[in-house]
Amino acid sequence: MSIQKLSSVIATIYENFPKGRFITLVVLRTTHSETIFRTEGSGEPMCSEFVQAGLEGENQKTIIQRLVMTKRKQVAPERRYGREHLRAHELLYTNIKDGSLCSLNTNAPCEMCTDCFLYGFAAGGGGAQKSRIWTEDAFSILPASDVVGDRTINAIYETGTMRDEKGNPSTALNTSEYIKPGVHFLDVVTLKDVTADELRYIIGNILFTSRYGAVSSRVGRMENQILGVFGSITELPSSLELVQATYDVLGKPLEHPLNINQLITASKQVIANWQNKRGVSVHLSEAEVTNLLTDVETNWSEAERDNFLKRLSQSYEPFRQVATEKKKAKAKGKNTLVEVES
Amino acid sequence: MSTIPFQQAKLVELYCLEPVFFASRELSDTYYTEGVIGNYALTYALGRVNSPYRLQGEATGRPTYKEDFQPIAQDFYILPASPIGRVTFRFERFNALSDAYWYAMTNNRVATAREDLPLQRQGKKPSSFRPSNFPQTGRLRMIERRNKFQTLVFGNHQLPNYIRLGKFMSKVKVNVLNEFPVTLLPEGEYQSQHYLNAADLPQQIETLAFDLISIPPAPIIKNLRFRGAAWQVGQMIVPAGLHFCGRENSNE
Numbered sequence: 114m115s116i117q118k119l120s121s122v123i124a125t126i127y128e129n130f131p132k133g134r135f136i137t138l139v140v141l142r143t144t145h146s147e148t149i150f151r152t153e154g155s156g157e158p159m160c161s162e163f164v165q166a167g168l169e170g171e172n173q174k175t176i177i178q179r180l181v182m183t184k185r186k187q188v189a190p191e192r193r194y195g196r197e198h199l200r201a202h203e204l205l206y207t208n209i210k211d212g213s214l215c216s217l218n219t220n221a222p223c224e225m226c227t228d229c230f231l232y233g234f235a236a237g238g239g240g241a242q243k244s245r246i247w248t249e250d251a252f253s254i255l256p257a258s259d260v261v262g263d264r265t266i267n268a269i270y271e272t273g274t275m276r277d278e279k280g281n282p283s284t285a286l287n288t289s290e291y292i293k294p295g296v297h298f299l300d301v302v303t304l305k306d307v308t309a310d311e312l313r314y315i316i317g318n319i320l321f322t323s324r325y326g327a328v329s330s331r332v333g334r335m336e337n338q339i340l341g342v343f344g345s346i347t348e349l350p351s352s353l354e355l356v357q358a359t360y361d362v363l364g365k366p367l368e369h370p371l372n373i374n375q376l377i378t379a380s381k382q383v384i385a386n387w388q389n390k391r392g393v394s395v396h397l398s399e400a401e402v403t404n405l406l407t408d409v410e411t412n413w414s415e416a417e418r419d420n421f422l423k424r425l426s427q428s429y430e431p432f433r434q435v436a437t438e439k440k441k442a443k444a445k446g447k448n449t450l451v452e453v454e455s
Numbered sequence: 456m457s458t459i460p461f462q463q464a465k466l467v468e469l470y471c472l473e474p475v476f477f478a479s480r481e482l483s484d485t486y487y488t489e490g491v492i493g494n495y496a497l498t499y500a501l502g503r504v505n506s507p508y509r510l511q512g513e514a515t516g517r518p519t520y521k522e523d524f525q526p527i528a529q530d531f532y533i534l535p536a537s538p539i540g541r542v543t544f545r546f547e548r549f550n551a552l553s554d555a556y557w558y559a560m561t562n563n564r565v566a567t568a569r570e571d572l573p574l575q576r577q578g579k580k581p582s583s584f585r586p587s588n589f590p591q592t593g594r595l596r597m598i599e600r601r602n603k604f605q606t607l608v609f610g611n612h613q614l615p616n617y618i619r620l621g622k623f624m625s626k627v628k629v630n631v632l633n634e635f636p637v638t639l640l641p642e643g644e645y646q647s648q649h650y651l652n653a654a655d656l657p658q659q660i661e662t663l664a665f666d667l668i669s670i671p672p673a674p675i676i677k678n679l680r681f682r683g684a685a686w687q688v689g690q691m692i693v694p695a696g697l698h699f700c701g702r703e704n705s706n707e
Binding site for chain 2: 128129130131133152153162164183184185193196197216217218219220239240241242243244245247249250306347348349350351353354390391392
């Protein structure tokens, strides 16, 4: 089992203080449909950035505009995917504030479920949990100009025309940018102090999440692949450097759509050098990565999933008990204070 | 102060690989990052001290800078990072949506309790439609990718290649540019080019003139002209006796 090979960087149980255990996942994200990533609201262009094309020679001097898939556009759908299953297996807790079931973005997280422990929360004044999943802006390999297209949107009336029964023209006519299908983003995801089951949960979320960006019920289909897994005591190079180094290896001329196998070979060649980076202790081989992914899929399978998610949730049990005891002690303290005052 | 606690200092460049965000100032629904990186943030980011993954109970009430830094203060100090050249910023819009299938944008809030909708249509105000006191939409001013900062790290320590900074744990590359011995200059009038943390200044110096960047947790001072002893690091001059929370007594 490859997960054992990572044992030196895997936590046995969740602990409150960091212990410098890093697991790095190199993820290739490929769009399988039109996709929209923008940070300035509808009608605005796709989220992009001017960066050096590569790290060496001419590429270093060439500046190109690359598409960016921002951190929050990766992690938000992925954690929601995990939460869907926590909800289905009744592993979300009720929060103390108003007794409602744990839900994102309500200022009342339950603070007890797997998602709260792993991806974090910040409740005003009542405590906070840091995320142990560090994401990075992912970059497209090709320049934005090569991989962005335009679509005209016209929402017609039920009459099938742009005019309603009274003859008023529709204003629902718009042109919007989109990212073409077959565009590749390279990405580095860093996990800190996670346990084996937490690792399986996170990898599951990454592998099984299939929709990203705006209007994800219509567009935004995306396929994620894990190209490499590292264990280390420090962080490894950034997504940007990975994309630039891969761009150098790929050579010119590059055209959309890229051959995915050439791309995978090139990025694997780049990350192979990471073994010699300072602090790296484990680099899973190709077979071991496959092995790990099989392990993840087994645990997420219909037969195992209930067992797996409950086992993971159970691992936080000591923390839940400590929290409630503390609560009681605090309440007691308050009572004494009242007595003193009276 | 006659002895120098630090034999050497490293001149370090921080290269932003991602946009960096700190809530330095908050104006309406816009959250501003100042063009500076605080030295307390850097101390945590460099792994010199750890903060827990989860804050509970009393720990949520106040930060623990003094407790955290006290054990390492004898052989480690870092200056706030000042920008190399002009800092460039970017604005981003954020909106946080719920994981429910139905939602409504109400007063600075995403309501998800669909059963409250009839009530709201009758003109009543169910609690899920009331404004919330935490931001669900807004704009962020962030330090743009590719900005460079520099700082001095006192003491002989190995530094990580990459660190994570700010609310969104943005990746930043750490390049050690140079290493200098620290020398002590006698009392006199000096001008410091570096950004300094107001809470870390030694008690003994007399500050003559400075610019202030007012940000939490402690204001940052730049262009400081002061009278007192000084440390020289290469061509750079800073007041002697900089120390984490060194001014604490005068404030309490």
